[in-house]
Amino acid sequence: MIQSMTGYGKSAVEMPDKRINVEIKSLNSKALDLSARIAPQYREKEMEIRAEIARALERGKVDFSLWIEKKEGTDLATPIDQSLVKAYYDRIREISQATGIPEPADWFSTLLRLPDVLAKNEMQELTDEEWAVAHQAVEQAIGALVDFRKQEGAALEKKFREKIANISALLAEVEPYELERVGKIKDRITEALEKTLSVDYDQNRLEQELIYYIEKLDINEEKQRLANHLRYFVETLEGGHGQGKKLGFIAQEMGREINTLGSKSNHAEMQKIVVRMKDELEQIKEQVLNVM
Numbered sequence: 001m002i003q004s005m006t007g008y009g010k011s012a013v014e015m016p017d018k019r020i021n022v023e024i025k026s027l028n029s030k031a032l033d034l035s036a037r038i039a040p041q042y043r044e045k046e047m048e049i050r051a052e053i054a055r056a057l058e059r060g061k062v063d064f065s066l067w068i069e070k071k072e073g074t075d076l077a078t079p080i081d082q083s084l085v086k087a088y089y090d091r092i093r094e095i096s097q098a099t100g101i102p103e104p105a106d107w108f109s110t111l112l113r114l115p116d117v118l119a120k121n122e123m124q125e126l127t128d129e130e131w132a133v134a135h136q137a138v139e140q141a142i143g144a145l146v147d148f149r150k151q152e153g154a155a156l157e158k159k160f161r162e163k164i165a166n167i168s169a170l171l172a173e174v175e176p177y178e179l180e181r182v183g184k185i186k187d188r189i190t191e192a193l194e195k196t197l198s199v200d201y202d203q204n205r206l207e208q209e210l211i212y213y214i215e216k217l218d219i220n221e222e223k224q225r226l227a228n229h230l231r232y233f234v235e236t237l238e239g240g241h242g243q244g245k246k247l248g249f250i251a252q253e254m255g256r257e258i259n260t261l262g263s264k265s266n267h268a269e270m271q272k273i274v275v276r277m278k279d280e281l282e283q284i285k286e287q288v289l290n291v292m
Contacts, residue, residue: 003241003292004152005029005060009144013137019069020134022141024053026060026149028290036064041126042134049138056142058242059292066138085111149292156287157237160247164230166280167254170273171226174261178219181267217264226257244291251285 005028012021032054038046053064088111096103104110111117233250236243258281262274 001150001240002153002157002237002243002247003146003149004156004290005149005244005292006152006290007060007145007148009141009146009148011137011140011144013133013140015130015133017071019071020137021065021067021069022134022137023065024062024141024145026057026062026145029059029061032057032059033061034064035062036066038064038066039068041068042066042131044126045131045134052138053142056146059244066134080112081117085117088114088117153241153291156291159287160237160284161234163280163284164233167258167277168227168230170277170280171223171230173273174219174223174265174270177267177270177273181217181265181270184267217266219261219264222257222260222264226254226261229254229257241292244288247288247291248285251281251288255281255285 005026008025010021010023012019014020034050034053036046036050036053038049042049049064049066053062089107092110093103095101229250233247233254236246236250255278258274258277261277262271265271265274
């Protein structure tokens with residue numbers, strides 16, 4: 001089964017003093033484009049997380065976030081070094097009095113912006129037990145995204161099969177008009193010779209020229225190649241995930257054959273059918289960009 005590159009996954013695990021949250025989402029991309037935002041305590045595991053995401057997702061523009069929520073009752077306030085604040089305050093007042101420079105209008109905000117006033121919380125060392133819990137959340141989020149991709153892939157496959165069937169049915173509609181246009185071409189040329197030019201002509205030579213002209217407009221090869229591409233597209237769909245680029249190449253080849261059918265059709269109804277084929281194919285091309 002094919003997979004979509006669009007997906008979303010989220011998970012959370014509880015610890016005595018915190019809640020570990022993981023969120024991951026992906027969109028289509030030609031390669032893996034991974035952006036990761038990881039809480040400082042788990043940064044040492046970033047390469048391991050990236051490798052795991054790459055193995056599971058392969059392609060896509062991926063945004064990964066891992067953050068911590070402290071539970072109620074846990075001290076969340078950033079410590080302020082009170083002695084350092086007082087020392088800055090005294091020193092600034094001394095400088096102001098000595099130089100005549102006015103003291104700050106907003107002392108509090110001024111002092112809080114000075115170096116080392118806001119002390120950083122000491123980061124606890126990451127234990128194996130805590131990482132095992134956090135890693136579980138990472139795995140659950142990735143698994144949820146993969147499941148999402150599979151669901152989207154099933155919907156895409158259904159849509160592709162529908163569009164391929166539509167193009168195949170339209171291809172079958174071409175045949176009656178193809179036979180009809182041969183007679184019309186002959187009548188049009190004969191009428192032009194007899195009425196417009198009013199000249200005698202060699203019937204055998206006319207037949208030879210008609211055969212040459214009709215051969216140039218023959219579309220049997222294009223029809224056969226397009227039918228083969230349609231079958232190959234369906235076969236590739238059944239080849240499992242990782243077929244996105246291949247499906248894109250097949251869709252391009254289908255487009256070439258349909259364009260040639262249009263340029264050779266020389267018949268109003270056939271050209272209408274070709275336009276409908278192009279519409280169906282365009283919808284395939286838009287969606288195939290989302291396939292893994």
